[in-house]
Amino acid sequence: MSYQETLDYLYGLEHFGISLGLENIHALMAAFDNPQEQLAIVHVAGSNGKGSTISFLKDMLAAAGLRVGVYTSPHLRHFSERIVVAGKPITEAEIVELTRELRPVAEEIPRIVTFFDFTTAMALLYFSRLQPDVVILETGLGGTLDATNVVSKPRLTMITNIALEHEEYLGHTLLSVAREKAGILKPLTPLVSGVRNRRIREYLERKNQSLGGKCYFSGRDFRIRRKPDRSFSYKGLRRQLKGLRVQMLGEYQQDNASLALCALEVLAGLGVVNPDDSQIRRGLADSYWPGRLEKVSSKPDFYIDGAHNPHGVRALMPVLRQLSAGRRLILLIGAMKDKQVSVMVSYLAPLASEVIVTRAKLDRSCSTEQLYLEAEKYCQRVFRTETIAEAISLGRKRAKVDDLIFFTGSLYCVGEALEEINNL
DSSP states (O other): OOHHHHHHHHHHGGGGOOOOOSHHHHHHHHTTTOGGGGSOEEEEEOSSOHHHHHHHHHHHHHHTTOOEEEEOSSOSSOGGGGEEETTEEOOHHHHHHHHHHHHHHHHHSSSOOOHHHHHHHHHHHHHHHHOOSEEEEEOSSOSTTSGGGGOOOOSEEEEOOOOOOOHHHHOSSHHHHHHHHGGGOOTTOOEEEOOOOHHHHHHHHHHHHHTTOOEEEBTTTBEEEEOTTSOEEEEOSSOEEEEEOOSSOSHHHHHHHHHHHHHHHHHHHTTSOOOOHHHHHHHHHHOOOTTSSEEEETTTEEEEOOOOSHHHHHHHHHHHHHHHTTSOEEEEEOOBTTSOHHHHHHHHGGGOSEEEEOOOSSTTBOOHHHHHHHHTTTOSOEEEOSSHHHHHHHHHHHOOTTOEEEEESOHHHHHHHHHHHHHO
């Protein structure tokens, strides 16, 4: 198959939707003698902040001289962004070859093999052959039945935070979501977490202690102190660092950085890495994760952010208020229909002078009609477009040079927006 034919096959698997369960990924990995068991893995779950936390940890490990493999989703522009080793995305030729190897196995499995099953198998097989020093795996949905949970012996688990999401799969309470995320916990494996809710924290601690693993929680075992100049200090398990800086905007990125710092300390205690302070500082300062409060153009200022659920949008609000202070906000919104769209719009739309609703080229996209009806409850000037290209064009036409254009609501929409902007 050509590369395009390979992508057509892979994306064709998306039509099967979400099918939680480990039978498929176990069968796929067993066909290759379970190579994932030979990898040093950090397994990361959570409702928000996973990507940024992974980026901070990856860049600090790299600054300390380690080759790091990273598996994340979704990609923003190119499929290859999902599977990266030592900063280099998997090549088109490697994607074609791995698909050629995996496809016959997948087609022998009597159950439906989903896109995420297949790409997770591809990533683990790829990492097993390149043998990076550390592999960081991001869960796709939940934890217990997520395909990445085929890993039975991670070196470290992380749960960034827990919020209501994917309720049809994970349940309608924070505790039910926590139970699913906690499925990644493994015997004798430490947990680093940013969870603040007392009841959820107690549940995670009981669960991990029953498995013989230690727990490290933000605000209890490690903490940060913010400074007026946007620097922060970190007091951790053994290290104390002052004057730390990250280039990613938003105070919550400092919280994400603290999770990565604690994870680095735990990995150092396990003998995986031995970073000095200068490497830590450099890794944090250089770390960048696209699509998160990213400025894509000026005059007028145009930002994008992948906040895609109420928890993420709430974290975004202080920065959005600060950026829009004293000027008109032209807000572009696109979302997936399985999200809490009405809640997200209720936070965002009241801040805007004008709202432009749109949709990504995905079946999962929320209809512009629904977004329009929600947005007009809070803003007098609402416009409806059916493509992201139209939304960007309209936003730029309606904005004056000193206005702010801000696009949020979905990582999928942000990815399409980046593609459109970079093609202009």
